[in-house]
Amino acid sequence: MGHEVMANILAEQILQDANLETSRYTITELLQDPLSEFLTKTWVSAWNFCISHNLIWLADGLINYLMRLILLPIGEVSAVAAMHQALDYIAPDILICTADTAGKCLGSWAKEKQVPFFLFVTDLSIFIDLASPDAIHICYFPETANAIQSFPFQLTYWSQKLTRHTQISEQIKFIAKYLYDFVLCYPKNRIYRSINQDYQPQNQAQFHVIGPLREAKHFTSRDKTAIRERWQLSPTDSCILIASGSFGGKFCTKYLKYLDRLALKSLVIIVACGRDETLTIKIKNMARQKQNYRLLALDFVDNLHEWMSAVDVILARPSAGVLLESLLAHTPLLLPRLATANDRGAINFIEKYQLGECFQNQHDFQLKLNLLLEQKEFYQQRINELLKHYPSTFEQQRERLQKILLKR
Known part of the structure; x- marks a missing residue:
């Protein structure tokens, strides 16, 4: 943990x-x-x-x-x-x-x-x-x-x-x-x-x-354009990473259904399945079927921090860990308001400093996601403004x- x-x-x-x-x-x-x-x-x-x-x-x-x-x-x-x-x-x-x-x-x-x-x-x-x-x-x-x-x-x-x-x-x-x-x-x-x-x-x-303090790799400088080219992600694609720590589970499938109902053009959805092997198999099977979007499944990987930098939005289960890692990746978060008490701080912090958005229900989810995709530069600027008060390198x-x- x-x-x-x-x-x-x-x-x-x-x-x-x-x-x-x-x-x-x-x-x-x-x-x-x-x-x-x-x-x-x-x-x-x-x-x-x-x-x-x-x-x-x-x-x-x-x-x-x-x-x-x-x-x-x-x-x-x-x-x-x-x-x-x-x-x-x-x-x-x-x-x-x-x-x-x-x-x-x-x-x-x-x-x-x-x-x-x-x-x-x-x-x-x-x-x-x-x-x-x-x-x-x-x-x-x-x-x-x-x-x-x-x-x-x-x-x-x-x-x-x-x-x-x-x-x-x-x-x-x-x-x-x-x-x-x-x-x-x-x-x-x-x-x-x-x-x-x-x-x-x-x-x-x-x-x-x-x-923010995470492993040294999270402090490394990352070129979003170069990472996208490496994984054959178009610079014009709207890329969303769904992450639930190492738990995987129903969080990922629930919000994948939310995304499935949206009519977003050039959409790429990346599901970080963690150690949930059942979820990995399910997502890979779905990816083989014809979808309106491109779907990728990640099992437990050591370079998730690079994926976090490559995407436009991180849809995640609220936690301090994902908050810190998203800040160091300079990528805004989209969080559900439903969270355990120890994780509610991430929601409060996101809203206080406008580092992303939090949603209550499916309709709210769509509104907040569109806002994040349309105003990416604003949220990245807010992240940069916060980080300038703290050490910028792991050293x-x-x-x-x-x-x-x-x-x-």
């Missing part, structure tokens, strides 16, 4: 030349607990199933909200001793977390050992477990930093310490007060912050805003992050 992608970028591309030894662990690897491993695999499988079948509300309600409202404090209490023991054995000099739900346990160990602790926020909108008084937060844009500082740190989740030495009575008290604050008093104390508004700061959490990003992470 996106958390692992960012961990790999930091370890393999940002810190590889800094004379450091880097070690990567998942939370289940730290805990070495069969039950925890089973629950994590179940959670990931459930999430992937819901997303690939476009069951957005189910994924959001069960996993994003219910897990954090009910299971988060229980999981932290049960995991803290084992996690701290594992960290004692590893004994890192710097601790970086790119995952959800681990910040409290990791942060308390880092504070006890006086080790720098960085919490890398891989989404734009955030939940309660991504704001920590013990962490230096790294985020892409200032809107996320504003959301981080909007949480009141005097509430139980942040004010009550949780370490391996916490007594059982205190653990029970922590869980009870957490449930009171965030379940019984949920209308007042929400666990989620979108980025669709400016919040009044309620804490002094530390943060760094770094701008600049590497240098800046190394200074942030290694200055101590």
